[in-house]
Amino acid sequence: MTADRQHDPGRQHDPARPYDVVLFGATGFTGALTAEYLAEHAGPGTRWALAGRNQAKLRAVRDRLVKLNPACADLPLLHADTNDIASIEDVANAARVVITTVGPYVKYGEPLVAACARAGTDYVDLTGEPTFVDRMYVKYHDEAVRSGARIVHACGFDSIPHDLGAYFTVKQLPEGVPIHVEGFLRIRGDASGGTLHSAIGIFGDPAGMIRAERERRRLEDRPAGRRVRVSRRPAPRARVGDGWTLPLPTIDPQIVVRSAAALDRYGPDFSYGHYVAVKRLATAAGMAAGSGALLALSALPPTRSLLLRLRAPGEGPSEEERAKHWFSMKFAGEGGGERVVTEVAGGDPGYGETAKMLAESALCLAHDDLPETAGQVTTATAMGDALIDRLTRAGIVFRVLRTG
DSSP states (O other), rough: OOBBBBBBBGGGGGTTEEEEEEOTTTTSSHHHHHHHHHHHHHHHOOEEEESOOOOHHHHHHHHHHHHOOOGGOOEEEEBTTTTHHHHHHHHHEEEEEEEEOOOHHHHHTTHHHHHHHHHEEEEEOOOOHHHHHHHHHHHHHHHHHHHHHEOOOOTTTTBBHHHHHHHHHHHTTTTTOOOEEEEEEEEEEEEEOHHHHHHHHHHOOOHHHHHHHHHHHHHHHHTTOOEEEEEOOOSBBSSSSSEEEEOOOSSSHHHHHHHHHHHHHSHHHHHHHHHHSSOHHHHHHEEEEEEHHHHHHHHHHHHHHHHSSSSOOTTTOHHHHTOOOOEEEEEEEEETTEEEEEEESSOOOTTHHHHHHHHHHHHHHHHHHOOOEEEEEHHHTTHHHHHHHHHHHHTTTTEEEEOO
């Protein structure tokens, strides 16, 4: 759950912090796309910088950015290495908001979360790794509450369309009533090397994921007098449009329910079901079989090593391939005798739109008038309507399809 800041939020305007936004990981595939987005959209009033361990690669990124925006010729380059804690702390102390695309996060992410929690620095990433998110809550949520840091995980395709889409849907329904929402994802996309390695890491340690979740549950407050949960009821046919569905075992429903726990607007009894929708039953069966095979192969060290060689970190689909990618997330919500169907939709989900979502999340934290929150918080809790407005202006669709 969220918590009010315990300090003067004016610390974000401390002149000792020379940067509004620092991007850590710009030499990776998604990091480079995020840097390009910032170069074109951060605006002249945003003080931002790149951080990484390889200065030569950072200079190469900056040279590419100059072609998009000549002002990037003076973009500062900071040293940051997860094996050099002092360098990570220097970055956290210099920034109002830090973006990191350096994953797998369960392997590389903790030092930066720890540094931001200590320094009172806002933090965003694009992780979809439940184990990492739960461990960071257990270790650093309370410290971030004390310092005023907003630690916001899953600020890419995991989990902004789902979290903000559910939030948008709830706001179309009456207040103070039990609400049930189901989300149905249709997607065409591809995975980068970093995404593949993160996914295999998740599947490769299911016992660790369960332990981290249980430890978090022991510490996490429950909403007083309210009930929130992930719905497990089957949905063999899509409730919005034709097709078949499968439960989608990603981090997204956990994020949605955490937003519901933090915000009274979700009502006294909120439940959320999360599904992938396909047109053909054979496709659904194939996806289920493929997911089972990936889970089994990831659990065995020899086959896990083979899977990791399929695509190296830093590799990803070409610009031409990404131009063919898209996503549509439709939500069916009901509460107080009313029903609504909404949609969040956009282009290339894993990379182009993820870079956009990640960058706009950081800019939102740096510049917008937001609720007073601190600790590990969700995008809906920390940014809500302000981030929806930003993403809508940036070309991601939030719309009501029908009511009644």
